[in-house]
Amino acid sequence: MEEVLKRLGPESSSRLLRLRREGWEKFNSLPWPLKTDEEWRRTDPDSFRWEPAGFDPKEALQVSFETPAPEWIRSGVIVTDLSTALRQFPDLMEKHLFRTGRPLGLAKHVSLHEALWRQGVFVFVPDGVKIPTPLRVRISESAGALAFFPHVVIVMGRRSEATLIDERIGAAGGGNPAFSDEMVEISVGEEGTLRYIHLQQWGENISEIYTQRTEIARDASFLNIHAALGAKATKAQIETILQEKGAQADLLGVLFGSDSQHFDFHTVQDHRSGQTRSDLLYKSALKDSSKAVYTGLIRIEKQAQKSDAYQANRNLLLSDGASADSVPMLEILADDVRCTHGVAVGPVDQDQIYYLNSRGLAPAEAEHLIVEGFFEQILQRIPAEELRERLMSELKRRLNGA
Amino acid sequence: MSGPLLEIKNLHVSVEEKAILKGISLTIEKGQVHALMGPNGSGKSTLSHVLMGHPKYQVTKGQILYKGEDITGLKTDARARAGIFLAFQYPTAIPGVSVANFLRTAMKARFGEGYQPKEFRKQLTATMATLEIPEDFATRAVNDGFSGGEKKRHEILQMSLLKPELAVLDETDSGLDIDALRTVAEGINRMRGPALGVLLITHYQRILNYIQPDVVHVFINGRIIESGGKELALELERKGYAPYEEKTQGERQEVPHEAGH
Numbered sequence: 001m002e003e004v005l006k007r008l009g010p011e012s013s014s015r016l017l018r019l020r021r022e023g024w025e026k027f028n029s030l031p032w033p034l035k036t037d038e039e040w041r042r043t044d045p046d047s048f049r050w051e052p053a054g055f056d057p058k059e060a061l062q063v064s065f066e067t068p069a070p071e072w073i074r075s076g077v078i079v080t081d082l083s084t085a086l087r088q089f090p091d092l093m094e095k096h097l098f099r100t101g102r103p104l105g106l107a108k109h110v111s112l113h114e115a116l117w118r119q120g121v122f123v124f125v126p127d128g129v130k131i132p133t134p135l136r137v138r139i140s141e142s143a144g145a146l147a148f149f150p151h152v153v154i155v156m157g158r159r160s161e162a163t164l165i166d167e168r169i170g171a172a173g174g175g176n177p178a179f180s181d182e183m184v185e186i187s188v189g190e191e192g193t194l195r196y197i198h199l200q201q202w203g204e205n206i207s208e209i210y211t212q213r214t215e216i217a218r219d220a221s222f223l224n225i226h227a228a229l230g231a232k233a234t235k236a237q238i239e240t241i242l243q244e245k246g247a248q249a250d251l252l253g254v255l256f257g258s259d260s261q262h263f264d265f266h267t268v269q270d271h272r273s274g275q276t277r278s279d280l281l282y283k284s285a286l287k288d289s290s291k292a293v294y295t296g297l298i299r300i301e302k303q304a305q306k307s308d309a310y311q312a313n314r315n316l317l318l319s320d321g322a323s324a325d326s327v328p329m330l331e332i333l334a335d336d337v338r339c340t341h342g343v344a345v346g347p348v349d350q351d352q353i354y355y356l357n358s359r360g361l362a363p364a365e366a367e368h369l370i371v372e373g374f375f376e377q378i379l380q381r382i383p384a385e386e387l388r389e390r391l392m393s394e395l396k397r398r399l400n401g402a
Numbered sequence: 403m404s405g406p407l408l409e410i411k412n413l414h415v416s417v418e419e420k421a422i423l424k425g426i427s428l429t430i431e432k433g434q435v436h437a438l439m440g441p442n443g444s445g446k447s448t449l450s451h452v453l454m455g456h457p458k459y460q461v462t463k464g465q466i467l468y469k470g471e472d473i474t475g476l477k478t479d480a481r482a483r484a485g486i487f488l489a490f491q492y493p494t495a496i497p498g499v500s501v502a503n504f505l506r507t508a509m510k511a512r513f514g515e516g517y518q519p520k521e522f523r524k525q526l527t528a529t530m531a532t533l534e535i536p537e538d539f540a541t542r543a544v545n546d547g548f549s550g551g552e553k554k555r556h557e558i559l560q561m562s563l564l565k566p567e568l569a570v571l572d573e574t575d576s577g578l579d580i581d582a583l584r585t586v587a588e589g590i591n592r593m594r595g596p597a598l599g600v601l602l603i604t605h606y607q608r609i610l611n612y613i614q615p616d617v618v619h620v621f622i623n624g625r626i627i628e629s630g631g632k633e634l635a636l637e638l639e640r641k642g643y644a645p646y647e648e649k650t651q652g653e654r655q656e657v658p659h660e661a662g663h
């Protein structure tokens with residue numbers, strides 16, 4: 001395996017190579033998680049078990065991106081695949097790759113990612129550069145791949161501003177059962193603004209581990225819209241660290257499940273400084289026997305006075321077999337803060353159905369319109385018309401059972 | 403020769419085992435406006451929802467004939483497509499669904515092949531204008547955060563576009579200021595004609611100054627106690643329901659009647 005580790009990356013840095021080795025050692029020393037572990041009580045860990053025997057480190061993904069306009073390139077904006085970044089910008093990679101700190105949980109899978117990370121995206125917006133049009137990147141599964149370990153690094157300089165649309169697309173026609181173990185690192189510099197839209201449309205052959213960690217500096221703001229439509233099973237951990245005074249985060253999630261899809265999302269709103277604000281809203285609509293698990297932690301540290309934290313999770317169950325578990329968790333160490341959380345799990349409101357029926361809509365049609373409205377509240381915040389419409393028509397298609 | 407538009411025959415209705423309507427008979431001819439007046443909790447809205455086919459209300463006895471056919475077993479959406487419309491006393495909010503999208507979908511459902519997508523915008527804008535509804539209203543979510551008056555105007559906007567043959571208006575005049583009342587009443591009057599029958603539920607004879615009823619019914623404790631002309635409404639306004647309630651005293655031990663609140 002040592003050979004495999006060496007062959008994996010073109011990176012020359014001894015730090016990165018050491019990290020791979022350490023990741024590999026940790027991975028081997030840790031047991032696979034058990035159903036009895038707190039973290040895995042609601043999601044079967046066996047769905048995310050991966051054996052390295054026979055691992056072939058060939059390129060398993062296609063990374064594509066829109067090259068920014070020449071004026072932005074001249075300003076120092078970088079949007080490229082990770083392999084190119086490692087070759088062309090070793091210093092930046094040294095400075096930013098694996099620098100946002102280790103995700104809190106999922107130790108076994110995080111270690112595995114640290115050992116085998118390969119392919120991905122690097123986005124860099126220098127200080128003072130504000131890009132009005134969205135940047136776009138996409139990672140697609142190649143048919144036949146069995147395991148992939150994509151890594152995304154997004155760095156926003158001071159007073160920079162950008163919107164990034166980042167997609168995951170499954171191979172056409174499904175494919176073999178496959179495993180994805182992904183990590184996304186984001187840092188937003190002082191007074192910077194990042195809108196990060198992550199659209200997951202893996203095929204239903206993929207089991208996905210997804211960790212995302214974002215650090216937000218003083219007076220910077222972060223909008224995250226995470227849309228999870230695909231994959232057979234997803235275990236995600238989305239950590240947002242409000243590092244300095246004035247940091248703000250709006251964290252929105254859209255989940256749509258059908259068949260036996262399983263989503264498990266854990267979010268962390270970590271307020272480390274005073275006068276920070278985080279506002280989270282995750283919504284899921286679940287058909288057939290799909291299931292969503294949501295656990296959300298708000299942590300407000302002792303020194304983070306005058307912070308606001310909101311968290312809401314709403315789940316619409318569209319059939320008797322669908323289910324949702326929702327668990328809010330609070331760790332509030334400061335005393336002068338505002339914090340609310342709310343959970344809703346239930347079927348579509350019968351009064352709403354009746355009202356629409358009374359206007360001639362058949363029950364199924366009424367339900368579809370209500371679900372569209374349910375998501376519209378989040379989708380309307382996507383700052384790209386074309387994507388918003390594509391996402392809505394995809395949701396409609398899924399609602400109609402196609 | 404066609405018969406009456408709506409014929410309710412000895413209708414008994416229960417909600418969760420509790421009898422609410424206790425033998426109602428009522429016939430509305432095409433072109434007529436019937437006003438229904440009665441105290442709080444007497445069952446007026448129950449009647450309106452039964453006509454619309456709300457699944458919660460059980461018809462335990464009697465019949466509802468619409469254009470000569472028994473619709474007791476017909477689902478709500480089928481009744482709507484057949485031309486029955488209910489302006490809700492308490493319209494339901496549908497968050498995230500814009501008024502324009504909602505109305506477009508409803509018109510497609512109501513008119514099927516006859517729906518003309520190209521005409522929709524024009525029709526919507528024109529109808530909104532006659533009801534003095536501002537243009538940005540079309541982009542707001544259905545009944546979500548609407549004021550009481552906005553909800554009622556929105557109900558009449560729907561009625562205007564969906565062109566029902568039978569309209570049940572459940573306290574559409576409640577919560578309207580004087581100008582809004584006139585606008586809404588004019589909106590309803592514009593639709594009056596030989597093809598439309600109206601059941602207008604109200605607490606106040608004021609709206610009847612704008613919309614002349616053909617028949618006024620006094621409705622107490624699940625029954626129509628008296629029917630007459632417009633003068634009945636004026637009399638009610640003067641005397642209240644007390645003289646009529648005496649007539650129903652025999653019912654009291656059966657279902658305790660809550661005095662108006």
Ligand SMILES: Nc1ncnc2c1ncn2[C@@H]1O[C@H](COP(=O)(O)OP(=O)(O)OP(=O)(O)O)[C@@H](O)[C@H]1O
Pocket residue numbers: 417418422440441442443444445446447448449458491
């Ligand atoms: N879904 C229900 N479940 C239980 N009771 C109900 C239900 N709907 C109506 N009722 C009861 O039936 C009675 C009649 O109610 P209804 O709403 O029809 O009265 P109303 O005449 O429209 O009153 P108002 O003038 O206040 O609008 C009331 O006692 C009410 O509590």
Ligand SMILES: [Mg+2]
Pocket residue numbers: 446447448491572
């Ligand atoms: Mg009522």
